[in-house]
């Protein structure tokens with residue numbers, strides 16, 4: 001499907017027609033970032049936000065989210081039919097379906113009103129960039145640059161889920177003849193079409209990328225797309241912010257005390273706590289000055305664990321390991337200044353002491369029936385069956401993410417912790433090795449690009465090479481730091497009295513011999 005585009009110079013007219021007001025700002029091309037918002041005058045905001053000039057205001061009716069999609073459906077019977085058949089699975093899915101229809105209507109001006117009612121978004125969508133640099137839209141060659149990073153698995157999973165999602169939209173809408181013709185065959189019944197242009201998988205990936213890179217969290221309306229506000233680029237030290245005012249308009253205001261020179265860009269923050277991988281995944285760039293040094297990896301249960309499936313079902317979320325540099329989240333807010341100084345001093349003494357990790361599933365993964373874990377199937381009064389989890393005979397079905405705390409009072413707490421530390425360290429080590437193994441090929445792809453290699457496939461774009469290299473370096477660094485920290489903890493735990501007794505290592509040290517049983521137990525932590 002070919003979605004037509006309009007030059008950005010046409011945006012002020014669209015804005016006037018739809019009640020959007022720009023005050024001394026213009027949307028224009030910015031170096032390396034696509035469109036952005038530029039100040040037409042010198043801006044010196046006062047310290048008091050109440051006095052700040054409104055830079056941009058967007059009427060409530062233009063906000064796009066699930067509630068707005070429902071409103072559009074009320075005015076458009078044919079779209080309602082489609083939404084009834086396909087929609088209401090999630091806000092994102094409804095907005096994507098709506099954007100798909102707007103793109104198709106924009107691409108088929110000859111449908112002549114037979115299907116779908118035009119609305120402000122049918123025109124606005126033409127101002128949006130044709131593509132976004134998020135990795136779901138990278139070429140296969142470019143995606144190879146991300147092998148070994150935390151994005152590799154996430155990207156594969158995302159592409160599979162987008163494929164399944166589009167398959168579902170197609171299957172559920174196939175019985176509506178007119179939509180079936182237009183969406184999946186690119187034709188309008190009864191009209192001569194020379195060049196049918198059906199929706200393809202790349203169209204769906206593009207819409208998902210547009211949504212992900214442009215939706216924002218509004219204080220009252222929640223996750224939404226807002227035209228024109230979505231033209232603002234991100235900066236670590238932004239000059240503006242958005243909010244919803246008393247009239248439910250979305251307004252852009254300068255941050256207190258900021259100064260913006262005439263012709264300079266006005267920016268907002270896309271969120272301060274995001275990792276490099278998240279930034280790249282959602283927005284297609286990494287700003288080193290505003291990311292948190294962190295990563296998330298998937299964790300799989302032991303393949304030979306007979307309770308693996310029960311553990312996964314009972315846990316109810318994707319099992320993961322989170323690693324981050326900086327204060328653990330619970331200490332992050334409201335930390336006293338001298339705590340920070342102490343933290344800094346400790347870090348200087350102890351290298352990577354500021355790295356922390358969490359993995360609630362790793363605790364569930366590392367305990368078993370002989371430790372006091374039990375799964376029971378309970379029959380409910382309505383006949384349904386429920387999987388219940390017991391720890392030391394206590395029902396902990398609702399607390400499967402809290403095993404770190406649950407095992408703390410157990411006499412073998414140090415043994416459990418040692419198992420968890422070992423599992424997490426091994427997972428990080430495997431990831432680090434894969435990152436190391438794939439680094440040479442990723443760098444050579446970058447070099448090939450710069451020396452105009454003879455490779456037959458299209459060389460990766462410079463922005464992708466740079467972003468992938470930055471991600472690789474950041475992740476390698478944090479993995480190495482965390483593995484070192486886990487090694488220290490593992491060594492300390494191996495000296496713990498309870499652990500020594502459990503492993504029978506005390507006798508080994510005294511006799512210098514290892515009996516069979518002892519060596520098997522020690523193998524738990526290899």
Ligand SMILES: C[S@@+](CC[C@H](N)C(=O)[O-])C[C@H]1O[C@@H](n2cnc3c(N)ncnc32)[C@H](O)[C@@H]1O
Nearest residue numbers: 033034035213214230231232233234283284285
């Ligand atoms: C909400 S849109 C902003 C408007 C966008 N530049 C456009 O051309 O429509 C978000 C996208 O802008 C780009 N972007 C925003 N801030 C950026 C930055 N600091 N560096 C590089 N690209 C940026 C990225 O492509 C991102 O996916």
